Amino acid sequence: MKGLNLTINPGEVHAIMGPNGSGKSTLASVLAGNEDYEVTGGSVDFDGVDLLDMDASERAKEGLFLAFQYPVEIPGVSNINFLRAALKEIHEYKKIDQLTAKEFLAKVKEKSALVELDGKLTNRSVNEGFSGGEKKRNEIFQMAMLEPKMAILDETDSGLDIDALRIVAQGVNAMRSPERSFLLITHYQRLLDYIVPDFVHVLYKGQIVKSGPKELALELEEKGYDWIKEEMAI
Amino acid sequence: MDQRRNGHLKHQNMETTTVKDHKKGAFLERFSNADALVNQLPKLQEEAKIALEQIELPNRRTESWKYTRVNKIIKQEWHAGDSSIDIDKSLFPNWNASRIVLVNGVYRDDLSNIMAEDGLSVSSMKSALAQQRDLIHSHCGSLSAHKEDLFEAHNLVSAEDGFCLLVGKNALLKESVLVENYISGNDVAAINRNLIILEKGAQLNMIVANYSDENEVIFSNDLSEVFVGENAQFTCDLVQNHLGQEQFAINTIWANQERNSRFTLSTSTLKGNWVRNNVNVRVSGENCETNLYGTYQLREKQHVDNHTMIDHKVPHCESNEHYKGILYDQSTGVFNGKVFVRQDAQKTNAFQQNANIVMSDEAHMNSKPELEIYADDVKCSHGSTTGQFDEEAVFYLMARGISEQNSRELLVKAFIGEVLEKIHHPEVKALFGEEE
Numbered sequence: 001m002k003g004l005n006l007t008i009n010p011g012e013v014h015a016i017m018g019p020n021g022s023g024k025s026t027l028a029s030v031l032a033g034n035e036d037y038e039v040t041g042g043s044v045d046f047d048g049v050d051l052l053d054m055d056a057s058e059r060a061k062e063g064l065f066l067a068f069q070y071p072v073e074i075p076g077v078s079n080i081n082f083l084r085a086a087l088k089e090i091h092e093y094k095k096i097d098q099l100t101a102k103e104f105l106a107k108v109k110e111k112s113a114l115v116e117l118d119g120k121l122t123n124r125s126v127n128e129g130f131s132g133g134e135k136k137r138n139e140i141f142q143m144a145m146l147e148p149k150m151a152i153l154d155e156t157d158s159g160l161d162i163d164a165l166r167i168v169a170q171g172v173n174a175m176r177s178p179e180r181s182f183l184l185i186t187h188y189q190r191l192l193d194y195i196v197p198d199f200v201h202v203l204y205k206g207q208i209v210k211s212g213p214k215e216l217a218l219e220l221e222e223k224g225y226d227w228i229k230e231e232m233a234i
Numbered sequence: 235m236d237q238r239r240n241g242h243l244k245h246q247n248m249e250t251t252t253v254k255d256h257k258k259g260a261f262l263e264r265f266s267n268a269d270a271l272v273n274q275l276p277k278l279q280e281e282a283k284i285a286l287e288q289i290e291l292p293n294r295r296t297e298s299w300k301y302t303r304v305n306k307i308i309k310q311e312w313h314a315g316d317s318s319i320d321i322d323k324s325l326f327p328n329w330n331a332s333r334i335v336l337v338n339g340v341y342r343d344d345l346s347n348i349m350a351e352d353g354l355s356v357s358s359m360k361s362a363l364a365q366q367r368d369l370i371h372s373h374c375g376s377l378s379a380h381k382e383d384l385f386e387a388h389n390l391v392s393a394e395d396g397f398c399l400l401v402g403k404n405a406l407l408k409e410s411v412l413v414e415n416y417i418s419g420n421d422v423a424a425i426n427r428n429l430i431i432l433e434k435g436a437q438l439n440m441i442v443a444n445y446s447d448e449n450e451v452i453f454s455n456d457l458s459e460v461f462v463g464e465n466a467q468f469t470c471d472l473v474q475n476h477l478g479q480e481q482f483a484i485n486t487i488w489a490n491q492e493r494n495s496r497f498t499l500s501t502s503t504l505k506g507n508w509v510r511n512n513v514n515v516r517v518s519g520e521n522c523e524t525n526l527y528g529t530y531q532l533r534e535k536q537h538v539d540n541h542t543m544i545d546h547k548v549p550h551c552e553s554n555e556h557y558k559g560i561l562y563d564q565s566t567g568v569f570n571g572k573v574f575v576r577q578d579a580q581k582t583n584a585f586q587q588n589a590n591i592v593m594s595d596e597a598h599m600n601s602k603p604e605l606e607i608y609a610d611d612v613k614c615s616h617g618s619t620t621g622q623f624d625e626e627a628v629f630y631l632m633a634r635g636i637s638e639q640n641s642r643e644l645l646v647k648a649f650i651g652e653v654l655e656k657i658h659h660p661e662v663k664a665l666f667g668e669e670e
Contacts, residue, residue: 089640
């Protein structure tokens with residue numbers, strides 16, 4: 001990242017596109033608090049708090065969600081138990097009432113239906129033995145369970161067939177609200193046919209070099225990134 | 235010149251041997267015991283005596299002791315502990331079934347509480363030797379390797395008590411039996427020898443818990459011979475909780491299985507500065523099932539060594555072995571699992587797995603699975619993995635709002651969980667913070 005400025009208001013959907021190696025996934029990792037990355041300068045104001053002062057868990061508790069590009073398989077930890085543990089901590093943090101077992105299970109049922117995730121999968125170990133599409137749907141299911149203020153979707157569409165993409169998009173669209181923002185990181189304009197963004201940004205060499213309305217994505221799809229590189233050189 | 239050097243070297247070797255003999259002699263001298271059980275078992279006494287003369291102290295070249303040092307045990311001035319002291323602690327305070335209590339290797343009638351149940355008989359080894367002489371003569375020492383292993387021979391010549399538990403023919407014990415083995419005092423050595431006999435069709439579930447307190451210097455050498463009769467079922471959860479720094483515990487189990495029987499043992503080392511477990515099962519009858527499970531979570535300079543041996547002698551048997559451990563700080567672990575599948579043992583299914591997570595650069599794990607297969611129609615597999623903690627998984631859980639500490643605990647539990655779920659007694663699972 002080399003000096004990136006971006007403001008996302010409540011309820012907005014922003015898409016970030018860019019060629020390989022432009023820093024898209026780095027941005028997602030830095031925002032979520034992956035300690036493999038060191039932030040040397042700047043700040044991230046998240047609804048009044050600086051995210052950079054917090055570890056990944058505190059950021060999540062503040063309402064940030066990252067849908068992983070490569071969801072991690074965790075043998076021995078069931079999807080349900082880990083979500084229960086996460087919700088418990090988030091509720092404690094926000095000082096709101098804990099869900100009863102019955103409320104929790106009702107929520108699981110409702111949210112898994114949203115992404116057509118089989119009940120068997122919700123009880124299995126996190127992502128273990130899931131297909132690529134199931135893993136991505138599981139990310140959206142978790143997002144629906146945790147109801148974040150802002151969600152970053154890191155190439156959630158990559159490698160998905162059209163049916164899975166439609167299901168994922170349907171889950172995201174159902175979650176859109178005036179209070180919730182999204183940052184979609186993607187290679188492909190196709191995703192944006194299903195999840196229509198308010199803004200599209202082009203990331204190149206760690207900077208946002210161009211921003212525009214959703215039509216910018218179509219232009220990128222058609223012409224590639226070279227014209228932007230040329231425009232920059234001028 | 236060469237000759238002189240050779241001569242010099244030879245001389246040095248002789249000297250080392252003498253020093254070692256002297257060390258061994260001084261160590262064994264401390265355990266000479268006029269009340270030892272073996273004094274009434276002359277044949278075994280003779281066998282052990284010969285073994286102790288012939289077997290050298292284990293050193294780095296001794297294959298079965300390659301990673302576990304015994305010098306400190308040999309050097310220490312051990313003496314017998316007070317077996318009459320009061321014991322006011324238990325990991326199972328609410329236990330309301332049969333309880334056997336040993337204090338410093340001696341069976342305590344006053345603290346033990348044996349429920350009247352059809353087919354169950356329990357006594358001290360001392361009184362069994364007096365009252366059931368034939369039973370002891372025919373069983374004691376018939377499985378153990380006191381002719382080959384120094385510490386087994388040491389156990390045989392030193393033990394003056396232990397428990398003898400018999401489950402009669404077709405007796406299905408409804409309630410589990412708890413054995414609590416306390417060792418307490420300073421520079422105290424506790425040596426005991428036990429017999430567990432399940433007759434044909436018998437069923438026994440038991441918990442064996444070995445304890446020693448903080449700030450005490452302890453050595454224990456505990457040996458049990460388990461006879462699982464035809465169609466009998468034996469399940470045991472062994473718990474080890476040695477809280478002090480200078481404590482050395484050797485725990486040896488020898489089992490023999492007759493046909494259609496099941497032997498299941500879990501070993502949970504909650505804490506132990508220096509622990510050596512030997513589990514040996516001879517599968518002598520067809521259609522047997524043998525299950526060995528183990529967990530260890532080692533911190534600081536703890537050292538835990540699990541040696542197992544399963545000997546498949548006959549066809550149509552199955553064995554499962556699964557040991558999992560986590561090593562923190564400067565701890566070291568050893569796993570050595572031997573499985574023999576003899577030429578006659580066709581259609582054997584033998585599975586063995588040892589998996590470890592090493593949490594620090596200074597922790598070490600030595601894992602050695604050994605399969606010796608002489609039969610040609612068998613299904614056997616073994617695996618050993620030792621790796622680092624999955625930091626990606628930690629980040630994934632944290633990114634969902636779970637604190638770092640809880641994320642790590644969740645992952646540790648998940649890793650060990652596969653073995654924990656094999657533990658039979660909920661009371662033992664509860665010691666790991668699992669819900670009953």
